[in-house]
Amino acid sequence: MSLVDLILTAEAAESRSAVRKTAFRHVHLDERPLIVVAFNLSGEAAAPIGLMWGTGSSADDADFAVSGEPRNRESRFEAINAFCDDFTRHLSPYLRLETVPKRRGGGFRQVAKAAPQIVVPNSATRSYLGARLGRSLRYLGLGETHEVPEPTQWAGAHLSWLAEHSNLPGQSVFVAATEALADHYATGQSALENANLASLLAWIDGLPDDALAMLESVEDSAYGPVPNPEWEAQLEPLVRAYGDALRAGDKEAEQRALDEVEKAVRPKLAEAYQATHRAIEILRKIPPAPGVAERWGTDERSWTTHAIRASKGIPRFARRHDPLRAARALQQWSAAAERLETQQAFDDPLVLARLDAEGRCITGVVEEVDRQNSEVKPGNSRRSSVPLVDVRLTGPTRLLAGERARLVTDKRIAAVVRWRDEETVRLAVMDAARAFCDAPIRPGHEIVFVGLDPWEGQDPWGPNEVPWTHRDGEEPVDGDAPPDDSPDMSLDELAAVPIVGIVSPDDVGGVVL
């Protein structure tokens, strides 16, 4: 936590209300993103008890699916298939490819018309839907696994792609509302507590005098994917009743029991859906930063690769990356992280303030500009224009003579610190001197340079070269269908499961006092 963030946190605590920490929005927002919320049965890796999804503003219009007994294969897949069918249908228009002329060199290329956007309440739901539910579905129908409808196989592939893509810093395709809100608002609580959407929204709404009591009451309403244990204790007999009805083969009782589970689960899903929608609307009110469109372009290009693969059939994914793929992904992610940091700093004065507070900026008032100066730059034989600008500092800087900095209002313009003392810094403009000379920079103007010099050259590794960090790794796990490994239990087994009820901390094994 930087000191600027710490001050923002203290300000929020003082006013008992969240404080904006950026001047602009740094996440792309679709007109109507798909909202997905989910609850998973605890103790299972991927057995949803309920899912709700939709693009509308009201949970009443959203679709949902509830499983009466997620440990029973039919019941579980009834819910999963219902979701997957809609999910696949929602994404299919985005898979359509258009043929457009290449930007350079003639010829044509295929692009997806647009990329989809999926918003979930929190990062736990995102990894649940992608890395767990998606992974549990993507090999079905292959090898010796169970057969599932084709849309479910497609959804497995899409969720797997989304899981992978969500690692890319600055992506806006698969968004967790908590992360997006916490990127734009400082609350008076810890990052850990900010992972709860209900509590984040309470801070944005403003808290009453007894703030902690309010926060404690909303913290109980986790918006998935892990249900609150007390709520699960209430669910337990309902789930059991459904299992018993299945076993008895009593269709009417089955429906009644399912209705009961649905009555318990749907309001929780609706609450989570509504909160996620609110988070989106709160973010929408913030004007987007210029870099958002550029990053969304990256998202669209990535989606295009998926769409092209999808045009040849259901895309298949390896269980784990081979060393080359892993190294390449890591390289992409770290480059994207660096690009994101730079872009946000140039786009947003409040993001820049963190660098300024660390002394990584030169902030001051222009004293003198020498546009006529010319020098022989290193490596050149002829003189070229190197304008000089003297800045009287209004804030402290740690940049030293010889360090490079870029003009915040025009990042093409890069300068080198010539000399400095406590009050003044002289900068020599080395890149984009013409742009600098044309810019309306006069004595008396405020000016900010930032010591960010992003790497814009080639990646250090060739496209097919495995960097040393990833050589001699373990054998890659290939894309063959692994065994099904599903959590299914027979109806008799389910009937033998005891009702546990509320679990006291004493019931947890391991330590005996």
Next chain:
Amino acid sequence: MAALTENPGCSRRRIVDAAGLKAHELADRLGHPTLRGQSPFAIETGNRFEDRLKKRSGYALLVEALAPFVDLPAPPDLNVEDVNSVGRLADAQTWMEARVAKTDEALARIARGGADAPHVVDHPVLRLDLTGSSVNLEPDALAFRVGDRLELVEIKSYAVIDGQADPAKVSATAAQSAVYHMALRATLERLGFDPELLAWSVILVAPRNFGRTPTAHRIPLRKKSAALARVLGSVPRVGELLDDLPHDLSFDVGSTNTDSRAASEALNVVVSAIDALYVPECVQNCDMAKFCRSEAWSNDDPSRVGRTARDSLAGVSSLSEALALARSANATDGSDAEVGGALRDAFGALERARARSGDQSLLSRTVTDGPR
């Protein structure tokens, strides 16, 4: 134990443990019941998984899962020592003593390498002296490799998907196992055997992917154990902590039958008298956390927003004091001069940025604006 190793500097937790109190009961009576609950479904699934590995398959599934690491004979040749078989004894204390003794005896047989040595010790109970007070620990199982090595086995019900499990859960398992490991080494030493008999790792047995088929993975423990030993070695002993407390300090402030509010308030005074070292992560490890969080809120303690906040505001006692320092125009001297300077610089940068952004809604608010 986990709570203490996660936050070893916390005197409050240590004294609660030393007094033999259950943290969750204490928190309950203080009016701040714990946030940590366990799902009935998860507990049930976990118990059923362990039961399948052991009893229901006659340990065959466990032996099969351990096969890549420990070469054990399949049942019926498998010799299992179930420490629980001492039977239910009259009182819990005697029962525990009997189990400790039985575990010792089984360990001795293994260490001696006799033909009658059990291959698997189920439900062992290990005694560990923890900074002046002793606790009993119950690892899931110990397995004896035919040969010369003792392995610690821990059964968990979280999924290992494509060879990878939730890193936070694996780390918690390693921390828990490091404590067992330490207790086991101490026991071996006490019995006069070489503690190096025990492998520096734990074998995690957990469900593979999304089903219930067990898979085993070796988790190295050397680093965790070294960290644990360092932590336990450097913390003040309970006796020293007690020296600093008022002599009439007592957690016994009346039974639950008496006026509960008065009792809760009296208890509050007692518990508050002992220093805590609260950080937000306590909520995940300690049943007292809600009480300490509420205390941190009323003190406006910077540590309630995180460890880094606490560390970068060293010497500043509250968030509002930090804000006052940031807003003050002039440098102060004294203990907080350095922190104050950094805060003023940061505040200056923030205010310049807010002014530049030209967005009125971003301008800094003072408390007079208040929440809306």
